[in-house]
Each structure stands twice: as structure tokens, then as C-alpha cells.
Amino acid sequence: MTSIEDVKRKNETWLMALPGVVGVGIAKKAGTRVIQVLVKDVTKEVRDKVPSMIDGHPTDVVRVGEIRRL
Amino acid sequence: MDIAHAKLVCEASFLGVAVDGLKANVNPNVQGVGIGHKVVHRIATKERALQVYVNRKVHPRLLAAEDRIPDEIEGCPTDVVETGTFAIGRKFPPIYQRRLRPALPGVSVGHHEVTAGTFGALVREGRDVYILSNNHVLANENEGKVGDPVLQPGKFDGGRPDRDTIAQLAGFVTLDADATNTVDAAIATPIVKDDVAPEVLHIGRPKGEAEPEIDMAVRKSGRTTRLTEGRVSATDVTLRVMYSDGFLVFTDQFLVSGARTGFSGPGDSGSLIVDAENRAVGLLFAGSPFTTVANRWSNVAKALKVKLVN
Numbered sequence: 001m002t003s004i005e006d007v008k009r010k011n012e013t014w015l016m017a018l019p020g021v022v023g024v025g026i027a028k029k030a031g032t033r034v035i036q037v038l039v040k041d042v043t044k045e046v047r048d049k050v051p052s053m054i055d056g057h058p059t060d061v062v063r064v065g066e067i068r069r070l
Numbered sequence: 071m072d073i074a075h076a077k078l079v080c081e082a083s084f085l086g087v088a089v090d091g092l093k094a095n096v097n098p099n100v101q102g103v104g105i106g107h108k109v110v111h112r113i114a115t116k117e118r119a120l121q122v123y124v125n126r127k128v129h130p131r132l133l134a135a136e137d138r139i140p141d142e143i144e145g146c147p148t149d150v151v152e153t154g155t156f157a158i159g160r161k162f163p164p165i166y167q168r169r170l171r172p173a174l175p176g177v178s179v180g181h182h183e184v185t186a187g188t189f190g191a192l193v194r195e196g197r198d199v200y201i202l203s204n205n206h207v208l209a210n211e212n213e214g215k216v217g218d219p220v221l222q223p224g225k226f227d228g229g230r231p232d233r234d235t236i237a238q239l240a241g242f243v244t245l246d247a248d249a250t251n252t253v254d255a256a257i258a259t260p261i262v263k264d265d266v267a268p269e270v271l272h273i274g275r276p277k278g279e280a281e282p283e284i285d286m287a288v289r290k291s292g293r294t295t296r297l298t299e300g301r302v303s304a305t306d307v308t309l310r311v312m313y314s315d316g317f318l319v320f321t322d323q324f325l326v327s328g329a330r331t332g333f334s335g336p337g338d339s340g341s342l343i344v345d346a347e348n349r350a351v352g353l354l355f356a357g358s359p360f361t362t363v364a365n366r367w368s369n370v371a372k373a374l375k376v377k378l379v380n
Contacts, residue, residue, distance in 0.1 A: 005306060012308050023309025025325065028284045036304050038325075038361075064325075065358035068312040069206050069254070070187075070294075070339040 007055045008035050020046050022067055027060065034060040041065075073105055073118055076144035080120055084139075097137060099124045101156055108147050119147045127152040166271065166293050167227040172264060173236055175342060176271030176291030178223035179203060181210045181239065182231050186224025188293040188340040190353055191276060192268040193257065193376035200257035200376065201237050201266060203340030204355045208256035209242035211314055216240060220258040224293075226337070236265055243373045245313070250321045253365040253373045254339075254355040268379040270342060272297045276378050279367055280349035282324040287346050290354055292338030300326040300333040300362070302351075309363065311356045322369060324352060326362040333362040343367075350378055 002010075004026055012024040020039045027036040035057055039046050042063050050059055082092035084100035101123045108119035122139050127150055130138050139150050154162025167178045167186075179189040179201065187207025193200050201220065205211065208220055221229030222236040242256030260266045269275050271291045282288075286302040304325040310317040326333050326343065334341070334357045343352040343364050352364030371377060 008306060016308065016310070023307055025304035025307030025309070025323075026284070027304040027325075033284075036307075038304075038307070038309060064360045066312060067309060067356050067358050067361075067363055068336075069204070069356050070334055070336050070354070070362075 001056045004033050004035065004057045007057050011035070011054055015050065018046060018049050022064055027062075029058070029060050032058060034058045037061045038064045038067075072144070073120065073146050076120055076146040077103055077105060079144050080122065084122065097139075099126065099128075099137065100139075101125055101153055106149065109149050117147065119149045121149050121151050123151050123153040123156075125152075125155055163227065164296065166291075166296055167223055169223055169229070169234055172267040173201075173222045174267055174269055174271045176273070176293075176296075178227045178229070178293040178337070179207065179236070179340070180221055180224030180226070180229070181208050181214050182219045182221055182225060182235075183213070184208075184210050184224065185226035186229075186293060186337050188291075188338055188354075189222065190340040190342040191270070191350065192266055192379040193371075193374070194379050195374075195376050198259070199263065199266070199379060200240055200259055202255065202257050202342075202353075202370075202374070202376065204254045204353070205242045205245055205256045206254055206313065206355070207340045208258050209239055212242070212245055214239045214242070214256075227293075235261065237261060241374070245318055247316065247318060250308075250319045252320065252322050252369045253353065254320075255353060255365065255370045255374055257374055257376065270344070273344060274348060275380065276342060276344055276348050276350045277380065278347075278349045279371070279378075280345050280347075280351050281368065282351050282364075282366060286351070288326055288343050288351055290333070290338070290341040290343045292334060292341035292354065294335040294337035295332060298331070298333050299329040301329065303327040303361065307363070311363065320356075320363070320365075322366060323363050324366065326352075326354075326364060328362070332359065333357070
């Protein structure tokens with residue numbers, strides 16, 4: 001299986017092109033590493049377009065709002 | 071002992087209030103007097119004490135004998151309480167937002183045309199020592215010129231170029247709108263070497279470096295939300311961040327979630343993020359009400375060719 005880092009890197013361009021997606025990273029959920037998709041708001045559209053698994057790695061959609069310089 | 075009488079003596083001898091049979095005198099540092107519980111080692115005791123409110127608390131040895139507040143007045147113990155100057159609707163700002171010399175990492179700093187950010191760390195390249203923060207704090211998002219004044223506190227906190235210039239912009243990593251970025255970082259040269267020190271306010275001296283890992287416990291000391299604790303929630307993050315002229319894309323970032331309240335707020339930009347052993351992990355630069363974003367420390371050190379002062 002391709003490493004989660006490689007899968008994330010290969011898929012981040014199209015993921016970030018989805019409306020409402022702010023970023024993509026790697027996080028942990030219940031002890032498992034996941035591809036975290038950062039969104040401004042969790043919408044049905046985003047939920048429908050982000051697959052639950054990408055190349056064998058689970059995804060997790062997380063609301064982060066709008067990220068600004070502080 | 072009669073604490074009410076002792077308070078009258080205070081009012082006469084510090085505030086210049088006319089009281090029959092007492093000599094009126096004014097201590098310019100005293101802002102007011104009151105009665106409260108005597109505080110010992112930060113804990114209120116049952117004993118009552120005279121509270122003497124002062125603009126700034128100064129060690130008694132640094133004061134002229136006539137300016138010192140006695141430990142006891144008319145047999146009543148005193149407590150000196152720093153309140154700042156009382157004014158209508160205006161709070162005395164915390165140390166993080168005040169002028170401080172030597173300035174410590176954690177306090178307000180900023181390019182003279184920027185509101186305010188945070189002095190992150192004292193770094194060096196060879197023998198040259200620099201104040202490190204973000205490009206958008208010290209270099210005004212690429213608009214700053216080498217030599218521009220950097221204020222402590224920053225402009226938003228009342229810093230003025232004629233009085234509060236602590237350093238001059240020395241260099242920055244250009245923020246690129248047409249490519250990906252890994253750091254938002256800049257350095258400034260202190261004008262007077264002894265006006266800066268390396269101990270991060272309420273954290274201490276950073277020691278060594280570490281890479282961020284998911285679930286790592288971290289802390290930061292910053293201008294707005296001060297000392298906060300959190301955990302690394304994501305690594306390898308690529309994301310878009312809103313700047314004055316639009317979005318910039320950053321790669322190789324990490325996210326931090328606050329342990330109790332938020333980890334950061336506007337003005338905390340430039341704060342150094344350290345792990346439980348005070349090792350430098352990242353440079354805080356962006357966020358939202360939900361999360362905080364930081365550059366990896368190793369990328370910052372590499373891009374500016376600097377090391378922590380130790």
C-alpha cells in the first residue's frame with residue numbers, strides 16, 4: 001500500500017480545488033492515521049465529493065473556518 | 071489597631087488628602103488606597119491589610135527611602151498592588167502588550183506600519199543576534215525595506231517610532247503569491263544589544279529543536295492570548311491562508327488545537343511553539359477560531375540560516 005504521505009501529496013491538488021476545501025493534512029482518528037480534509041464549513045457537497053477512503057487510507061473532513069494570518 | 075484610621079494616614083501621606091492633624095504628602099506612584107485581605111504567597115489570609123495601589127511595582131531597594139511603602143502603617147500590614155493608572159474605561163495592558171526592556175520573546179512587536187505581532191525568539195547567525203518573528207509582523211508582507219524601524223510594543227499597543235524603536239528590519243523570506251510557501255518569517259537587528267534577552271516570557275529559554283508529531287503537547291507565549299497549551303492535531307498540512315492581498319498557499323505546515331480555550335488569536339503571530347522540554351517546534355503565523363497554523367521550526371531556521379540563541 002502506498003504511504004499516507006504519498007497518497008496525500010498525490011491527491012491534494014484536486015481535493016483543494018473542491019469548493020470550500022481550505023487545506024489537506026495528516027491527522028489521527030481513533031489511533032489511525034487519516035487524510036484530513038480541512039474545510040471552511042462542512043457542507044453536503046463536500047461530504048459527497050470527498051471519498052471516505054483514498055488508495056486504502058481513510059479520510060476525515062474537519063471544519064476549520066477561514067484561516068487568516070494572525 | 072484601627073485599620074480605618076491607618077487608611078486615613080495613608081490617604082494623607084500618599085495621596086495628599088487633607089486630614090486634621092496629619093501632614094499631607096503625595097507619593098506620585100500611589101494611585102489609591104483600600105482595605106482587603108493580607109495576601110501571603112499569593113494566597114489571601116484572614117488578616118486585613120491596607121492595599122496601596124501603585125502604577126508600577128518596583129523592588130523596594132530600587133526606590134528612594136521616601137518613596138517606599140512601609141511594611142506596616144499604624145500597626146496594620148500593607149500590600150502593594152500594581153494596578154496601573156486608573157482611568158475611565160481604559161484597562162492597564164498586560165506585560166505582553168507593554169514596553170519591556172530587555173524585551174523578552176512573547177511580547178508585542180511590529181514593523182512601524184503593522185498593527186502588532188509577537189517577538190518569537192532571539193536567534194543568531196554567527197555572532198549577529200536577531201529578533202525573529204513573521205514576515206507579516208516585521209516586514210509588512212514584503213513591503214518593508216531593510217533598516218525599517220521595528221517597534222516594541224507594536225503600533226497597536228501604543229509603540230511610537232521616536233521612543234519605542236527596538237530594532238531594524240534585517241531580512242525576510244519573501245511571501246510568494248504565485249508559488250507555494252513554507253515559512254512566514256523575518257529577522258530584525260536590535261539597536262541596543264542589551265535591550266533583548268532570549269528567555270521566552272513565562273516559558274524560559276528554548277533548548278534545542280524538535281519536529282512536530284501528531285498529539286505532541288506544545289505551548290506558546292504570545293502578545294494576545296499569552297501563555298497557552300495545546301496539542302499538534304495535524305502535520306504535513308498544505309493549506310490556503312488569507313493575507314491582505316488574497317490567499318497564499320503554504321505546504322509542510324502543522325496545526326495545533328488549544329488544550330482548554332483557543333491556542334491563539336490575532337497578534338499572536340510570530341510566537342515560538344515549543345514542546346514539553348522547551349524544544350523549538352514551530353513558528354505560529356495563522357489561524358481561525360477553530361485551529362492554529364505554524365511553520366516547522368526546522369524550515370524557519372533553514373530559510374533564514376539562523377539558530378536559537380543559547
